[in-house]
Amino acid sequence: MATLKELKGRISSVKSTQKITKAKQMVAAAKLRKAQAAAEAARPYAQRMEAVVSSLASRVTRTDKSPKLLAGTGKDQVQMLVVLTSDRGLAGAFNANIVKEARSFARQLESEGKTVLFYLAGRKGRSIINRFHPGQTEKYFDTTDIKSPGFDEARAIAHDLTDMLEAGKFDVAHLFYSTFKSALTQEPTRQQIIPVKIDQTASLSTAAAGDAPPASVEYEPDEAGILEDLLPRNLTTQIFGALLENMASEQGASMTAMDNATRNAGELIGDLTVQYNRSRQAAITTELVEIISGAEAL
Amino acid sequence: MASKLHFELVTPEKLVRSEEVHMVVVPGAEGDFGVLEGHAPFMSTVRDGNLSIYKADGAAPETIRIEGGFAEVNDKGLTVLAEKAGE
Numbered sequence: 001m002a003t004l005k006e007l008k009g010r011i012s013s014v015k016s017t018q019k020i021t022k023a024k025q026m027v028a029a030a031k032l033r034k035a036q037a038a039a040e041a042a043r044p045y046a047q048r049m050e051a052v053v054s055s056l057a058s059r060v061t062r063t064d065k066s067p068k069l070l071a072g073t074g075k076d077q078v079q080m081l082v083v084l085t086s087d088r089g090l091a092g093a094f095n096a097n098i099v100k101e102a103r104s105f106a107r108q109l110e111s112e113g114k115t116v117l118f119y120l121a122g123r124k125g126r127s128i129i130n131r132f133h134p135g136q137t138e139k140y141f142d143t144t145d146i147k148s149p150g151f152d153e154a155r156a157i158a159h160d161l162t163d164m165l166e167a168g169k170f171d172v173a174h175l176f177y178s179t180f181k182s183a184l185t186q187e188p189t190r191q192q193i194i195p196v197k198i199d200q201t202a203s204l205s206t207a208a209a210g211d212a213p214p215a216s217v218e219y220e221p222d223e224a225g226i227l228e229d230l231l232p233r234n235l236t237t238q239i240f241g242a243l244l245e246n247m248a249s250e251q252g253a254s255m256t257a258m259d260n261a262t263r264n265a266g267e268l269i270g271d272l273t274v275q276y277n278r279s280r281q282a283a284i285t286t287e288l289v290e291i292i293s294g295a296e297a298l
Numbered sequence: 299m300a301s302k303l304h305f306e307l308v309t310p311e312k313l314v315r316s317e318e319v320h321m322v323v324v325p326g327a328e329g330d331f332g333v334l335e336g337h338a339p340f341m342s343t344v345r346d347g348n349l350s351i352y353k354a355d356g357a358a359p360e361t362i363r364i365e366g367g368f369a370e371v372n373d374k375g376l377t378v379l380a381e382k383a384g385e
Contacts, residue, residue: 038311041311041312041313042310042311042312044308044313045308045309045310045313045379046310048308048370048377048379049379052341052368052370052379151310151311151381151382154310155381217339217340217341217372218338218339218340218341219340219341219342220326220327220328220340220341220342220343221327221328221343225343226341226342226343226368229343229368230343230368233366233367233381236381237310240310
């Protein structure tokens with residue numbers, strides 16, 4: 001049986017934990033609104049970019065000379081997994097889910113005899129991946145000093161990837177992040193970014209609609225020239241979108257996790273208080289019994 | 299002229315402009331070009347420079363500096379995708 005003093009100490013320690021989780025929950029709720037707005041604001045750009053790239057890509061014939069971002073290297077031996085996680089904890093299973101998705105994909109690739117490399121952004125994913133796949137991290141992109149992900153970070157990551165692709169360090173790249181569905185659900189997502197996945201249905205549907213005959217569109221410079229200019233931008237846009245989705249997901253996951261933690265702490269405090277009061281009462285009763293029996297003995 | 303050109307300027311951060319204007323002059327990679335209502339479908343990369351928006355015929359232009367992107371003209375109007383846009 002814990003003494004009264006011990007119980008008192010535990011109650012106050014759970015109370016201070018609850019204060020922290022409550023504060024973090026409120027911070028996450030405030031940030032979530034902002035992150036969600038940012039993720040939504042970025043969608044028009046990404047959608048238009050995707051539409052243009054897929055309509056162009058379906059029209060340009062792929063040759064050996066076509067850009068590697070579009071056609072790939074012709075192999076799929078070395079696979080690069082770009083894993084985006086957060087820098088801060090207290091977000092429930094948010095980071096663990098992304099890493100789990102990436103690791104199960106990595107295992108699948110390795111069982112097929114492929115080489116797997118990692119490009120990591122975010123402090124939380126790095127330690128886990130380094131532990132399970134030591135020496136396979138090609139690069140770690142430090143985002144600890146960045147408050148909210150901007151287009152510049154996305155560009156830096158895209159630039160790194162393009163350089164590595166040109167240097168022949170990998171053949172296929174996949175992006176892992178968490179899609180923001182709602183504050184309660186975030187879905188770990190895998191997306192192939194290099195070579196560009198052409199949405200066949202999208203290009204087919206525009207062709208089927210046939211309202212704007214593609215032949216009448218003029219290009220300046222030519223289609224291939226525009227495509228060459230657009231592909232790196234498209235890559236940047238996709239990474240940027242993923243960063244924003246991740247940010248919103250992180251805040252959502254954090255809010256949910258902290259809400260649960262606060263509630264659990266509340267329950268724990270209630271239980272401990274009951275226990276504290278009971279032991280206090282018991283102590284008083286014992287004391288009274290002692291006094292009374294002492295008085296009777298006289 | 300009654301008909302107006304539908305003009306959209308989009309950056310990764312947000313939809314900067316979506317409005318009906320008279321004419322927009324875009325700094326294309328191979329020279330500036332002006333877009334009026336009813337322009338033929340056209341697609342061009344854009345060099346860093348100033349975009350001039352003419353709200354009405356003969357009105358003083360409003361300029362927005364844009365960096366990196368491309369412009370697309372289709373039957374719905376003109377869409378400029380820029381990586382950066384500052385007023």
